[in-house]
Amino acid sequence: MRTDIVEASEFPDLARRFSVYAVPKTVINDTQEVVGAVPESNFVEAITAALTPPEPS
Amino acid sequence: MAFLTDQDAEFVRRRLAQEMVADVRLVFFAPSAAGLALPGEDFEIVEYTRQILKELAALSERLTLEEHSIISEPDLARQMKIDRVPATAVIGAEDHGVRYYGMPGGYEFVTLLELVLDVSKNTPPLAPATLEALAALPGDVHLQVFVTPT
Numbered sequence: 001m002r003t004d005i006v007e008a009s010e011f012p013d014l015a016r017r018f019s020v021y022a023v024p025k026t027v028i029n030d031t032q033e034v035v036g037a038v039p040e041s042n043f044v045e046a047i048t049a050a051l052t053p054p055e056p057s
Numbered sequence: 058m059a060f061l062t063d064q065d066a067e068f069v070r071r072r073l074a075q076e077m078v079a080d081v082r083l084v085f086f087a088p089s090a091a092g093l094a095l096p097g098e099d100f101e102i103v104e105y106t107r108q109i110l111k112e113l114a115a116l117s118e119r120l121t122l123e124e125h126s127i128i129s130e131p132d133l134a135r136q137m138k139i140d141r142v143p144a145t146a147v148i149g150a151e152d153h154g155v156r157y158y159g160m161p162g163g164y165e166f167v168t169l170l171e172l173v174l175d176v177s178k179n180t181p182p183l184a185p186a187t188l189e190a191l192a193a194l195p196g197d198v199h200l201q202v203f204v205t206p207t
Binding site for chain 1: 191198203205
């Protein structure tokens with residue numbers, strides 16, 4: 001696991017890329033996101049979702 | 058001017074003394090060597106970051122500050138998975154892969170302090186169920202946590 005803590009105003013390119021309008025915002029594997037301070041279980045859910053391939057449509 | 062007031066420095070010194078277990082390295086990557094600014098570089102932010110890290114490192118013998126340049130040491134930066142600056146890797150007995158990008162000023166100083174303490178203790182402050190779920194993950198995880206100092 002890699003964790004980057006990013007000061008949003010100093011890296012506006014990243015903040016724009018991931019539509020950061022409120023902090024803290026956590027982006028997981030560039031695909032899932034969690035906004036705000038949430039219970040650990042919500043993080044686990046989002047991380048699991050990020051590693052689960054999307055259902056074929 | 059110092060970033061930490063005497064009172065804050067004393068508070069931080071006490072917490073480090075009471076809670077640190079293993080030594081911790083603050084591995085700071087700047088664009089270039091101390092005192093040199095490149096065109097387009099935000100010199101002040103890099104300088105403030107350097108100052109904050111220096112003041113923090115001075116508060117415990119268990120903390121050391123190393124400084125590197127992403128320009129003259131690109132291999133080391135790549136090896137540490139650092140791709141932008143200013144960046145600070147916080148490394149204890151193990152490298153848990155946590156990097157702080159930008160200036161850990163304002164309220165974010167507390168984030169840096171707690172990170173140093175967690176890395177030093179080497180025990181994640183997470184619930185057993187969370188650790189179990191994370192251990193069972195089938196692939197790598199990259200978290201980007203966006204913060205602001207206010």
